[in-house]
Amino acid sequence: GGSPDEFGPTNGYQFFQNATYGMGKHVLRFGAQFVHLRQNYTFGIAGQIADAQFANTQGFVDGTVQLYSIAVDPKGHLPGESIDPPFGPPNFTRHYHYNEPALFIADTWRINPRLTLTPGLRWEYFGVFHSPGSEEVLDSNFYPGSGANFLVQVADGRMMRTVDAPGKLKGRFYLPDYKNFAPRMGLAYDPFGDGKTAVRAGGGLFYDRRVGWELFRAFQNPPAYSFVRLDNISLTPEIVTDQYAVFPNSSVPLSRSLVQAPDLHMRSAYTAAWNATVERELAGRLVASASYLGSSGSKLYAINNVNRVGSGGLLNATCLSTRMAADGITPIGPDYSSCPRLNSELANLSVRQNGGHSSYHALQVRLDTQPLSKIGLEFGGNYTWSHSIDNRSVSGLSLSVAETGVGYLDAFRPELDRGSSDFDVRHRLTAHFIWELPLASGANDWRRHIFRGWEFSGFFSYQTGQPFSLADFGTPDFTGERTRPRLTGTLPHRTLIHDALAPNSYLFLPVNQVYDPASGLCIADAAPFGCEVSVNGPFEHTLSRNVFRQPGLFFLNTALIKNFHLPHDAAKLQIRTEFYNLLNHPNLYVNGSSTDISTRSFTAGDGLVLPGVTASFRDNRQIVLALKIIY
Secondary structure, eight states, X not given: OOOOOOBOOEEEEEEEEEEEEEETTEEEEEEEEXXXXXXXXXXXXXXXXXXXXXXXXXXXXXXXXXXXXXXXXOTTOOTTSEEOSSOOOOOOEEEEEEEEEEEEEEEEEEEETTEEEOOEEEEEXXXXXXXXGGGGGGOEEEEOOOOXXXXXXXHTOEEEEGGGOOGGGTTOSSOOOOOOEEEEEEEEEOSSSSSSEEEEEEEEEEEEOOOHHHHHGGGGOTTSOEEEEEEEEEOOHHHHHOTTTTSOSSOEEOOOEEEEEEOTTOOOEEEEEEEEEEEEEEXXXXXXXXXXXXXXXXXXXXXXXXXXXXXXGGTOGGGOEEEEOTTSSSEEEEEOTTOOOSXXXXXXXXXXXXXXXXXXXXXXXXXXXXXXXXXXXXXXXXXXXXXXXXXXXXXXXXXXXXXXXXXXXXXXXXXXGOEEOTTOOSEEEEEEEEEEOOOSTTOOSHHHHHHTTEEEEEEEEEEOOOEEOOBOTTOTTOSXXXXXXXXXXXXXXXXXXXXXXXXXXXXXXXXXXXXXXTTOOBOTTOSSEEOOOOTTOOOTTBOOTTOEEOOXXXXXXXXXXXXXXXXXXXXXXXXXXXXXXXXXXXEEEEOGGGGBTTSEEEEOTTSOEEEEEEEEEEOOOEEEEEEEEEO
8 A cells, every 4th residue: 555656857958148239229149058958756656665465354354355456667568468477577667868058030020110020939958858878778669660550550550769769769759849939029019190999910939848747757668667567466575574575486477558659740739719809098098809719739748548449440340249228129339349459469559649629719808997196096807718629628637627638539430539638618708907995094193093095996707607528438448548428319408406305516517317317228219318339449439528507707806905014124014914716606516427427316205216427516705815025
């Protein structure tokens, strides 16, 4: 038992030089930087500490472990081969190095007093991480085979040390990308020349470095690391003190490995972003603005398991049978349970690749005031309409309610997951104010200390709910992939029905029974939702991603402040009373664990426990008292 160690510093070395040169109407800025990074990291993962699972209580009493899992050093061997004693742990520590040089040039071109352009260009390179010195032989990756399509390439691929890789891939996890040129342009224009109206616009390309911790998981790949599972082990005192004493004094075959594979041809992700704003001063103290913002993300990073359970049936259909419903008569779809994986030498093959794409459009309207000196009031408000669309909202694991598994629904068709982003908020309204109370402004006696220096401020926020999806974790070949049920009828409407047993749980979205409680098999003709056929498809009638919306959120936070000016150094003492959720308004949140249609989450009035998306109220009022010295 216990938690594995996870720690390590990052050493960064940065060299940079910038320069500015003025010439007539131009102000040129240019520069360069070089960053060298060293990730000295010990990964705390499963296998560093052995996991022992007992079949039942009697097994615990008898000291018989049903399944014993632990990471071992495969000593350069690959899955399917055997290793000889003595047995010990692999190297859990890596010292990955990589370099990141960059160059830029930008010009502020003041064409005339009313028009300024700011063109620019940036080039940057995100280096390929690698292990230095003697650790270099520990780096390995999956190398697809030759073939007419990706299915064949996965099936014929193999694990290999990077030092043994062919051609330009030798010593590299993936090929470098030196083409990260990012042009940019900005514009500022005063159309009337009175300084009260401004038109601003801009756009450019922006490249994104790869997510380090996700790539670094490649250290788990064989032949430097292996996760071994042994069954029916008898506990002994030696095993308690030495977790590797469980192994016999003979050869042990290596289990199929979970592989973390950076795509050999992974490119740098980038976003094209653009915006335009019109701003106008009104009545001397008010400033109104309207803005449009847009962006399009391409080659975004994502993790995708391309070697799913039964995926060999996609290449060779002779292993397929028919999956039947609980009635034993109705066919549901193809059954992959007798099929191997595409690559039978490996378990899950999680490829870090450029499968993501996104788009974003927003309209913002804003009104602000400059401080109104006579009454000491400043306020403003902002409304945003926006829509964010993508096929995956994070590159790796996500704790979002909208997440229904890792990767894509279809390992080979990421476009099926296109929908509203997990964080999409269609409407958002905010307002704020700061009021310095003009009390006893002319007093110099005791009233000055009591009535002057008071401030009252507040922030209001309302937004419509973010989207979420339904999952089907009951799919028989499910191992963590993204899943969704089939849509077989009309989408249900939201409700708010109290759970008969749970005090703060409400049925938010009714879901029909999809699996037969007795057999666990799919119910024939279930509607409006039916079980997912397989993580390998087909997906023609699968529910679209993020078609449902969570409830909206409302907040009102305020603060009452009293300032006391201190006699020295222009300092002041501030006493603050902050009220978070002043009105004690409860917000309703969807419970993420209830979005799985194979799980019964709601207790009806008749005592039956049924599937259904539930929600609970949260966000009580909080009061904070604080004392600050400002100088």
